[in-house]
Amino acid sequence: MTRTQFLHSDGVGFRDLNHNGRLDPFEDPRRPVAERVEDLLPRLSAEELAGLMFHTVIEAGPGGELLAGPGRISKSATRDVVVGKRMNHFNVHALVDVRQAATWANRLQDLACETPHSIPVTISTDPRHAAAENAGTSWSSGFFSQWPDALGLAALGDEDLVRTFADVVRREYVAVGIRAALHPTADLATEPRWGRQRETFGQDHDxxxxxxxxALQGLQGDRLGPHSVSATTKHFPGAGPQADGEDAHFPxxxxxxxxxxxxxxxxHPFEAAIAAGTAAIMPYYGRPVGLVLDGEPVEEVGFGYNRQILTGLLRERLGYDGVVLSDWELVNDNLVGEQVLPARAWGVEHLGPEERMLKLLDAGVDQFGGEECDELLLALLADGRVGRERLEESARxxxxxxxxLGLFDAPFVDVDAAxxxxxxxxxxxxxxxxQARSVVVCADDGLLPLAAGTRVWLDGVAEDAVGAGLQLVQRPEDADVGLVRLHAPFEPRDDLFLEAWFRxxxxxxxxxxxxxxxxxxCPLLVDVRADRPAVLTPLLDVARALTVSFGVSDGAWLLAxxxxxxxxxxxxxxxxxxxxxxxxxREDVAGDADPLFPAGHRVRIQPVR
Incomplete structure (x- = not known):
């Protein structure tokens, strides 16, 4: 272990972060945060300032080990990015179990103590509390409690419940050392084809x-503190109205x-998030086409590069002074195995990596998501194209x-308690x-609820999910009801990296x-597992009852x-x-497609007697 020494001076215990044996103002837990920040900033080298401004992917090794080389997606060995590149914001992907996750987090924090000022690591994650997995946007971690997708929470529309859910997420994240959430997603699901709706709270802006x-209140509390998870609200200024429903991950x-x-x-949801104190905001990849704000046409470049959006709208008009974290890989192409995903440099494809970085900085970005090209930023600094004061602005x-978050004073977690x-x-x-409560009954001719003793045949439902109240049969002709669960349809694609995970x-x-x-x-009860809408019209004349679920397990659906x-x-x-x-x-108008079932639709079933 190389953890910094814990010393005492003037009656206060402190971590000797810069290893000089004395209490410096930035190490003093009694001092206000602003004072500690201002003391630390001038002490930092150019390399340390640059390292703060990258937020890249990291992976945990077996048994909670630090990876000695590149991972499946991460580009470098852990030591190389933490000690070599002075980076300390990392988005973690797959985690195996609680103890290994906590062990890995502590080893990562311990490694950070080898740097000149022991700047602690902030471990971030995309959503982990639903069963579905989409590499790059969400991860399935079965050791956490499992909830419906955000769309399922929106189906219940209960603010207190969402606050409770987010508080559970906070407690579970903190226990394993995750202190930053790359969520909530405040985008509106107005384009039925868009592939990221399951992360949203639906189409209604209010x-x-x-x-x-x-969600922010549950994660952060009234203000950030030692037990909080900092939240990144995304994707400013709203990623829902994608042309033809295609996703801006792809050209x-x-x-x-x-x-x-x-x-x-x-x-509107982002204005509410800013008022609620979101710690960070992430703009999306998309470039606005034909958008006019305050009488001025908006430059048709991706939102991360867009000074009118990030400085003019976000910083100046809305008064936001938190972190702006770009979405992933706006500077360089991403090559994973044999597949490539071009840099999402929409509207600035003609620029080279250095020029893209300059445009991101000029727009108002504080952190480059998914990148670890610190050499580009340091070269821009050395050439005088970027001043130290610009780096300090973001580092602050x-x-x-x-x-x-209290990371400078207490970055380690209790592995045994986790x-x-x-x-x-x-x-x-x-x-x-x-999950069960969030199930939506779209149509029912009296089939629901299923009575105890009903003989059921299964298609797309796990046999071990069927409880004692139902009788399982192996042939549909022997069943009183056939239980069928279908995934919402999509067109499989697998040319570019990540495409296979996007529906x-x-x-x-x-x-x-x-x-x-x-x-x-036999009569059919059909459920559609929906990560976005589907055209359900053909199912209405073959199903006696039709439900829709958003991230609901077989067992929870059967409870419903x-x-x-x-x-x-x-x-x-x-x-x-x-x-x-x-x-x-129209892509930006909620419910504009002629609906079979409009938002808010629900069929009530008779309670069990």
């Missing part, structure tokens, strides 16, 4: 604003459009968050109950599905359809009648 604030999805003139509605905001703090029986039970394209089910279901010799935990969800997004209706709709 509901999304209220639930975003509740064909670079454009954001506002044919309905609803820019202010998409901005970044250090302030670290100090407020297993008892994560996935507690109370949190697990509440998560499962919330994009048409919302139509394959044409043969309806015919296959119609041939089954048997009435053991009555389903209460209302659709948080409209489900369109046809793809023709989707293509005719």
């Amino acid at each position: 509901l999304a604003a209220r639930l975003t604030v509740a 064909y999805g670079r454009d954001q459009v506002y044919p309905g003139g609803r820019f202010d509605e998409h901005l 905001r970044l250090l302030r968050v670290k100090f407020e 297993p008892d703090a994560v996935g507690t029986p109370e949190a697990v039970e509440l998560g499962v109950t919330t 994009q394209g048409s919302l139509d089910f394959p044409p043969g599905l309806r015919h296959r279901l119609a041939r089954l010799p 359809v048997t009435g053991e935990v009555p389903p209460e969800g209302c659709l948080p997004v409209s489900f369109p009648k046809s793809m023709a209706a989707v293509r005719a709709a």
Whole structure:
């Protein structure tokens, strides 16, 4: 272990962060955060300032070891980025279990003590508390309590519940050393085809604003402190209105459009997040096309490069002085194995990496997401194209968050206590109950709730999820009801890195599905596992009952359809009648596609007697 010494001076205990044997102002836990930041800033070398301004991917090794070389996605050995490049903000991907996660976090913090000022590491994560996984946007971590997707929470529309959920997330993250959340997602799900809706709170701007604030309160508390998780609200100024529903991760999805003139509605949840004190904001990749603000056309470059958006709108008009973290890989292409994902330099593809970095800095970005090219920033500093004062401007905001989180004073976690703090029986039970409650009944002719003793045949439902109240049969002709769970449709793609994880394209089910279901010799209860809307019209004449779920396990769904935990969800997004209706709709207007089931739709079922 190389942890900094804990010393005493003038009656106060402190960590000797710069290893000089005396109490310096930035090490003094009694002093105000602003004073500690201002004392530390001039002490930092150019390399330390630059290191603060990168937030890249990191991976944990087996048994909580630090990786000695590159990982599956991470580009460098852990020691190289922490000690060599002086970086200390990392987005962690897969974690195996609680003890290994906590052990790894402590080893990472211990490694940071080898740097000149022992600047502690801030470990961040994308959402982890739902069962679904989408590399680059969310991770499945079964040792945490499992809840519905954000869309499922929006189906219940309960601010207190979201606050409680986010508080559980906070406690579980802190126990394993994760102190930054790359969420909540405040985007509006107004384009039915867009592939990232499951992370959002739906299409209604007022509901999304209220639930975003509740999530922030649960993660951060009234203000950041030693037990908080700092939140990054994304993706400013609202990533929902993607042209034709394509995602801006990919070149064909670079454009954001506002044919309905609803820019202010998409901005609204971010205004609420700023008022609630979000620690950081992440702009999206998309470039606005045809957008006019305050009478001025907005430059058609990605939002991270866009000075009118980040400085003019975010900093000046909205008064935001927190961290601006760019989305991932705006400077360099990402090569993983045989696949490449071009830098999301939409509108500035013609610029080289140095010029892209300059444009990001000029726009108002504090941190480069997914990059570790510190040599570019240091070269710009050495050449005088960027001044030290610009680096200090961003470093000041970044250090302030670290100090407020208490990381300079207590970065380590209790490995032995972590297993008892994560996935507690109370949190697990509440998560499962919330999943069941969030199920939306879209249609029912009296089939629901399923009575005890009902003989059921399964398609897409795990046999071990069926409780004692139902009788499992192996042939549909022997069943009283067939239970069918379908994934919402999408068009598989796998040319560019990450494409395979994004569910994009048409919302139509394959044409043969309806015919296959119609041939089954028993009444059907069909559930659609929805990470975005689907065209449900063909299912209505083959299903006696139809439900929609958002990140709900088989066991929780069965609790809902048997009435053991009555389903209460209302659709948080409209489900369109046809793809023709989707293509005719305006991307920025909620519910503009002619709906089969509008947002708010719900069929109430009779309670179990």
